[in-house]
Amino acid sequence: MARPPPLQELPPGYTPPARVASPQILAGSLKSPLWLRAYFQGLLFSLGCGIQRHCGKVLFLGLLAFGALALGLRVAIIETDLEQLWVEVGSRVSQELHYTKEKLGEEAAYTSQMLIQTPRQEGENVLTPEALDLHLQAALTASKVQVSLYGKSWDLNKICYKSGIPLIENGMIERMIEKLFPCVILTPLDCFWEGAKLQGGSAYLPGRPDIQWTNLDPEQLLEELGPFASLEGFRELLDKAQVGQAYVGRPCLHPDDLHCPPSAPNHHSKQAPKVAQELSGGCHGFSHKFMHWQEELLLGGIAKDPQGQLLRAEALQSTFLLMSPRQLYEHFRGDYQTHDIGWSEEQAGTVLQAWQRRFVQLAQEALPQNSSQQIHAFSSTTLDDILHAFSEVSAARVVGGYLLMLAYACVTMLRWDCAQSQGAVGLAGVLLVALAVASGLGLCALLGITFNAATTQVLPFLALGIGVDDIFLLAHAFTEAPPGTPLQERTGECLQRTGTSVALTSISHMVAFFMAALVPIPALRAFSLQVAIVVGCNFAAVMLVFPAVLSLDLHRRHCQRLDVLCCFSSPCSARVIQILPQELGDRTVPVGIAHLTATVQAFTHCEASSQHVVTILPPRAHLVPPPSDPLGSELFSPGGSTRDLLGQEEGPRQKAACSSLPCARWNLAHFARYRFAPLLLQSHSKAMVLALFGGLLGLSLYGATLVQDGLALTDVVPRGTKEHAFLSAQLRYFSLYEVALVTQGGFDYAHSQRALFDLHQRFSSLKAVLPPPAARAPRTWLHYYRNWLQGIQAAFDQDWASGRISRHSCRNGSEDGALAYKLLIQTGDAREPLDFSQLTTRKLVDKDGLIPPELFYVGLTMWVSSDPLGLAASQANFYPPPPEWLHDKYDTTGENLRISGPAALLPAGCLHPAGMHLPRLRPAAAQPLDGGPHSTGPGDDDCGALWHHGFPGHQTECHPRGDPCGLCRHWC
Numbered sequence: 001m002a003r004p005p006p007l008q009e010l011p012p013g014y015t016p017p018a019r020v021a022s023p024q025i026l027a028g029s030l031k032s033p034l035w036l037r038a039y040f041q042g043l044l045f046s047l048g049c050g051i052q053r054h055c056g057k058v059l060f061l062g063l064l065a066f067g068a069l070a071l072g073l074r075v076a077i078i079e080t081d082l083e084q085l086w087v088e089v090g091s092r093v094s095q096e097l098h099y100t101k102e103k104l105g106e107e108a109a110y111t112s113q114m115l116i117q118t119p120r121q122e123g124e125n126v127l128t129p130e131a132l133d134l135h136l137q138a139a140l141t142a143s144k145v146q147v148s149l150y151g152k153s154w155d156l157n158k159i160c161y162k163s164g165i166p167l168i169e170n171g172m173i174e175r176m177i178e179k180l181f182p183c184v185i186l187t188p189l190d191c192f193w194e195g196a197k198l199q200g201g202s203a204y205l206p207g208r209p210d211i212q213w214t215n216l217d218p219e220q221l222l223e224e225l226g227p228f229a230s231l232e233g234f235r236e237l238l239d240k241a242q243v244g245q246a247y248v249g250r251p252c253l254h255p256d257d258l259h260c261p262p263s264a265p266n267h268h269s270k271q272a273p274k275v276a277q278e279l280s281g282g283c284h285g286f287s288h289k290f291m292h293w294q295e296e297l298l299l300g301g302i303a304k305d306p307q308g309q310l311l312r313a314e315a316l317q318s319t320f321l322l323m324s325p326r327q328l329y330e331h332f333r334g335d336y337q338t339h340d341i342g343w344s345e346e347q348a349g350t351v352l353q354a355w356q357r358r359f360v361q362l363a364q365e366a367l368p369q370n371s372s373q374q375i376h377a378f379s380s381t382t383l384d385d386i387l388h389a390f391s392e393v394s395a396a397r398v399v400g401g402y403l404l405m406l407a408y409a410c411v412t413m414l415r416w417d418c419a420q421s422q423g424a425v426g427l428a429g430v431l432l433v434a435l436a437v438a439s440g441l442g443l444c445a446l447l448g449i450t451f452n453a454a455t456t457q458v459l460p461f462l463a464l465g466i467g468v469d470d471i472f473l474l475a476h477a478f479t480e481a482p483p484g485t486p487l488q489e490r491t492g493e494c495l496q497r498t499g500t501s502v503a504l505t506s507i508s509h510m511v512a513f514f515m516a517a518l519v520p521i522p523a524l525r526a527f528s529l530q531v532a533i534v535v536g537c538n539f540a541a542v543m544l545v546f547p548a549v550l551s552l553d554l555h556r557r558h559c560q561r562l563d564v565l566c567c568f569s570s571p572c573s574a575r576v577i578q579i580l581p582q583e584l585g586d587r588t589v590p591v592g593i594a595h596l597t598a599t600v601q602a603f604t605h606c607e608a609s610s611q612h613v614v615t616i617l618p619p620r621a622h623l624v625p626p627p628s629d630p631l632g633s634e635l636f637s638p639g640g641s642t643r644d645l646l647g648q649e650e651g652p653r654q655k656a657a658c659s660s661l662p663c664a665r666w667n668l669a670h671f672a673r674y675r676f677a678p679l680l681l682q683s684h685s686k687a688m689v690l691a692l693f694g695g696l697l698g699l700s701l702y703g704a705t706l707v708q709d710g711l712a713l714t715d716v717v718p719r720g721t722k723e724h725a726f727l728s729a730q731l732r733y734f735s736l737y738e739v740a741l742v743t744q745g746g747f748d749y750a751h752s753q754r755a756l757f758d759l760h761q762r763f764s765s766l767k768a769v770l771p772p773p774a775a776r777a778p779r780t781w782l783h784y785y786r787n788w789l790q791g792i793q794a795a796f797d798q799d800w801a802s803g804r805i806s807r808h809s810c811r812n813g814s815e816d817g818a819l820a821y822k823l824l825i826q827t828g829d830a831r832e833p834l835d836f837s838q839l840t841t842r843k844l845v846d847k848d849g850l851i852p853p854e855l856f857y858v859g860l861t862m863w864v865s866s867d868p869l870g871l872a873a874s875q876a877n878f879y880p881p882p883p884e885w886l887h888d889k890y891d892t893t894g895e896n897l898r899i900s901g902p903a904a905l906l907p908a909g910c911l912h913p914a915g916m917h918l919p920r921l922r923p924a925a926a927q928p929l930d931g932g933p934h935s936t937g938p939g940d941d942d943c944g945a946l947w948h949h950g951f952p953g954h955q956t957e958c959h960p961r962g963d964p965c966g967l968c969r970h971w972c
Helices: 023-027 031-053 055-075 082-086 092-104 129-143 171-180 193-198 218-225 232-241 275-279 325-332 345-364 380-391 395-413 423-446 453-457 459-479 487-516 522-558 630-635 642-647 668-680 683-705 722-733 753-764 781-802 815-824 853-866 868-874 940-949
Strands: 110-119 146-149 152-155 310-312 315-323 373-379 595-600 603-606 613-616 619-624 737-744 915-921 955-961
Touching: 031 055, 031 487, 031 522, 055 423, 055 522, 082 522, 092 737, 110 129, 110 345, 110 722, 129 193, 129 315, 129 345, 129 373, 146 345, 152 345, 218 232, 232 868, 275 310, 315 325, 315 345, 315 722, 325 345, 345 373, 345 380, 373 380, 373 722, 380 453, 380 722, 395 423, 395 459, 423 459, 423 522, 453 459, 453 522, 459 487, 459 522, 487 522, 668 683, 753 781, 781 815, 781 853, 781 868, 815 853, 853 868
Parallel strands: none
Antiparallel strands: 110 315, 110 373, 146 152, 595 619, 603 613, 737 915, 737 955
16 A cells, blocks of 8 residues: 655645545444434535625624623623622521521621731741830721711721620719720730720810820729719629729830830839730730630740740731621711711711721831831721722723734734735634623623623633634635635535534533533532523624624625725735636536546736736646545535644645745745644654653642642632732631531520530530630630629629628619529519519529529520620620610619510520620641631531531521631531
8 A cells, every 4th residue: 555645745735535435334324423414514504605695684683682782791790709609509508697697687796807917037036025016006007097988087996896885874984984995906915005005095084184095094093983973883893804904004015115104014123024925825905804815816826835835926916896887887876976977887887898998008008118027907898899809800901812812813814815815804703702702791691690700800711712713713614615616605615514513612612511500609600601601602603693704705805805905906916717617517427437627727917027917827637536425525524623724725826926025935834734743743753742741641630639629718819919918827827717606496595505515515625626725614605694693693692691682672782682683583474573482492503504494584684784794705696686674773663673584575485596606716737717618627527516416406507707717618
């Protein structure tokens, strides 16, 4: 058998001989598939001929339809809420989040604004007075932020979260306390007097300088005010909270500071404090009992000695707590400051967002560029802003990408013969794909599919590549029509040859993306649906509208008009006249008989020297071999592929005779045919390609083993932003978050106390839970409630033993004793609500540490109203909230003694839901803190066990709290 000639020796117009039909075709076993393909190609042929006959109408109607769909982009909605994007649709997680938001609100407790300070030189110790000075500078700058909205000035003291302002019977003292009551700020500066500088409240009393936390000694103030006002209740409250001397009793970072109070431990010695020793074990707010900040919340990169003594740290963190929009609205509703602005919850949210943006901006600018430390500031508002900004369509990138594709299409489809060039077709094709992408996205918007960052940043370029590939395929096939094809059938022949390939490719893409839409993650589902719809619009544009463009270009070429500038005729175009046997008569050539085809080509060109018209008639003839099978040869002819573009070679009969430029002899097809392809066919090239591919495959397989499940927030937030830098620092140094348990379905707290305590104990024993200080066990709101009952029971026992409280009166007893007196006589029976005989026969907490069920909800009402600091420290949220109740021990009338608990408002013994604050979880170092929907995080198995064995017959949900932990997948 003769070997085929080398690739370099093949003539440009070489066509391989038709292959003999396979035995399966000859046997008739593939008749049905062939018939189906022939039928489909016949439909495409008819479609192409119809489009060519009405190309103008088709083009106009197509552009009109796609333009109308593109208008749907005006109603597009861009989703930036991470919860809505990455929480599984219909999952237990989404149901629990919906339930919690419905009952407790969007942000039931507070919002967090955080500052993280890290050294510019990695590994440097930050437990020095100098580093804390820089932290104070940044935190102080942030705490002084003020914004002006609605004609009012809003500062931190107005919008911060305060842990339960107590009600005082003295009006003047109550107003002073309200102005002075400190914001909740978790900061390492609270270990020192300088922490008072972050509190912005102040009050005025005659004969005294302005009272601020930097000079306020609560014990001394009560002694001075004692002769003028009855402050026993307030003094008792401060003693319970263990306020003491507040900040003035703490060491100063710089004892030589003129404002350092004399009561500071190092004021007289003038010695700088040992920072590591002071911060060991954490810090306290103004209340030592209720406000303890663990050192893991304040310090990152901690190193300790074998005895557990703190030695060094690499990061400092301060957290400012703000009220939620609902809390801020409720706080100022009816206030004289907002009565004239139509105060609403939306306005409250706007105030908080404006303050947060200003907070982040000033905090990041607080330290100079040459400082040894750097500040990372964060708020949920700026995170939403940056996600929204990067989710917007970048007009510059999209336009730049499409312009590059326009240039590429124009360059690759231009020919030196203006009449045979297709530059305008390339331009029109790219613009048509752009319109199809816009119309597809507009249709998605009309269907209610929300956009996200993937839609705006990835999809336009992905759809451009898919659509332009089909455009090039059709354009190339249109120029390579078989000789003798009638002019009016050129478009039909083009679709018949390549339409099947284009249709199968596009349909495969659409089916694949529609299948991917089964993924329950909203962001991925929306992206898959949008890509599938856009590919469908691209397919419609390529198969219906672009053939009309090709038909118009065929008319231009037939009229010998210039490319792009089609209004002008080509001054020097090659006119080729082909005389074919098929055009001389209707007689067909019998199948199976070889025949001689004579082609006469007349090349007309103008000589540049004499400007004469010269006509050349080179005779030419070639023998056409007989086809082996009309059906097989037609169906298995090249159906069109992007690889066919490399075979587009302009032979001598396709080139204009007036092309005299040297560069006209070179094009991409010439390079691929005579340079690149021979290089690939060499043995050493083949070996090198195989070796490179094998190495790349091995590297890819190894990389696949390193992929971790989950979705960290650092993967969602754009790199290079300040928010990304903060999240990276937080993930490295402060990968802690709180969890909260929410009960559902009419949970009966009164009869399930033991189960609650057992659940909390098991939860606290998890490996990932941060261990509490040795002197303090982790507590929930139920612990705080029980401890409060035990405290007032002890006060009642003392008052009863001393005779200050009797069966008929509690006026002479203490405040706590009077509270216990009123609670002990409650029966829970509406007909006989009071029973004084129970004063000595029952206890508020039994010997097993359980609260009597009949007193549980009545006592809960009293605790919520009487212990604001303990309630705030417990971080409990009740729905519906217990009724307000004011205590006056001197009012012992029947109405005042009768207390209405939540049980009177709900079905017997039911209170749902309530948040139970649980310990903080410490994720494993190898796991992302803010992982997306996955179940590989630490504690998941234990959490699931608690879910299954916690409360038989009731539902509970357990989820993280605080920012930026909105995506943690640690759910019970």
